[in-house]
Amino acid sequence: MKVDPSQLRIIDATSEQAEDWTKVFVKGIRNFRWINKYLREQNITELDIKLSFQQDIQQKLENELFLIAYYRTIPIGIIRFDKYFFSSGIKILSHFPLVVPRFQGKGIGSKLVQVGISKARKKGFKNIWAECWSKDQRELAIYTSFYLKNGFRIKSKRFEMKCSLQKFNLSSAMTGSKLETVTRNDLTKEFIETLSHSYAQSTDQLHKIEQLSNFENCKEFLENTESDFEKEGYEVKYTLARFEGKPCGALMTADSSHRGFVLEIGILPEFRRKKIAQTMLIDYILKVKNHGCDEVILAVDELNEGAISLYKKIGFRKTWYGIMLLYENDD
Numbered sequence: 001m002k003v004d005p006s007q008l009r010i011i012d013a014t015s016e017q018a019e020d021w022t023k024v025f026v027k028g029i030r031n032f033r034w035i036n037k038y039l040r041e042q043n044i045t046e047l048d049i050k051l052s053f054q055q056d057i058q059q060k061l062e063n064e065l066f067l068i069a070y071y072r073t074i075p076i077g078i079i080r081f082d083k084y085f086f087s088s089g090i091k092i093l094s095h096f097p098l099v100v101p102r103f104q105g106k107g108i109g110s111k112l113v114q115v116g117i118s119k120a121r122k123k124g125f126k127n128i129w130a131e132c133w134s135k136d137q138r139e140l141a142i143y144t145s146f147y148l149k150n151g152f153r154i155k156s157k158r159f160e161m162k163c164s165l166q167k168f169n170l171s172s173a174m175t176g177s178k179l180e181t182v183t184r185n186d187l188t189k190e191f192i193e194t195l196s197h198s199y200a201q202s203t204d205q206l207h208k209i210e211q212l213s214n215f216e217n218c219k220e221f222l223e224n225t226e227s228d229f230e231k232e233g234y235e236v237k238y239t240l241a242r243f244e245g246k247p248c249g250a251l252m253t254a255d256s257s258h259r260g261f262v263l264e265i266g267i268l269p270e271f272r273r274k275k276i277a278q279t280m281l282i283d284y285i286l287k288v289k290n291h292g293c294d295e296v297i298l299a300v301d302e303l304n305e306g307a308i309s310l311y312k313k314i315g316f317r318k319t320w321y322g323i324m325l326l327y328e329n330d331d
Contacts, residue, residue, distance in 0.1 A: 028098030151329025
């Protein structure tokens with residue numbers, strides 16, 4: 001079927017479009033077997049999806065966009081832009097845009113992306129990101145190809161890694177009084193300084209792009225991350241390590257009753273190879289395991305081979321594959 005451009009309109013979705021949004025979402029994800037399996041396992045119905053959208057749209061922030069495409073009167077595509085780590089940026093959520101099968105391959109997804117970028121620019125956002133995560137690398141490759149054709153460039157390939165705690169039996173890597181740690185619920189200047197300095201030589205591409213070795217950038221990043229996780233009901237904590245009395249490492253975590261997240265970890269260069277990161281991670285894992293957590297999750301850049309090796313040694317395994325792309329086609 002040939003699409004008549006004059007019959008295509010893309011508008012900002014409101015709660016009135018909840019039913020149409022849900023229809024497109026359900027039809028658009030049919031090709032993603034693992035998502036459909038997850039929805040079935042969690043007993044998530046179309047009504048749940050509709051109610052979730054209505055709640056999200058009612059709580060929509062200035063740095064969020066919900067767009068829906070209609071062909072004549074038929075809803076055929078949706079896209080969602082969400083908050084990024086920095087106020088200057090906005091990101092397209094994973095698996096968007098979604099287009100109903102009948103209209104796939106007709107440029108609707110690209111049109112949704114371009115209209116969204118135009119609206120984001122008018123709102124003052126400088127950096128437009130696309131974030132894709134999948135358990136299927138073939139699926140990730142399809143999304144990557146789509147975004148490359150639409151002016152985006154790959155900035156970071158990432159892994160999500162999970163450590164199941166049922167059989168976790170490692171003990172602390174370092175004993176004695178040389179290493180001391182203090183955990184707080186508030187973000188301190190000393191924590192930011194330690195983490196930002198530790199990122200000066202980071203191989204994580206996002207650390208480099210966002211210049212997290214800069215104190216103010218690191219502060220904004222941590223504050224926004226804390227806000228995001230607290231909104232989801234997690235308790236965020238900051239652990240500062242000292243070796244022989246000197247700050248040497250920083251660990252940011254988020255906990256719920258069943259899951260823990262390692263959000264950020266950094267060791268100052270002069271204190272590396274002393275098993276400080278290993279000790280901090282194992283101590284954290286043991287603590288949340290004792291509180292009933294089933295798993296600990298973290299994300300890492302694929303180029304950070306040293307960290308990946310350490311995580312595997314502790315017991316983390318790759319569960320998801322991700323990619324971050326930045327729009328660079330304004331000219």
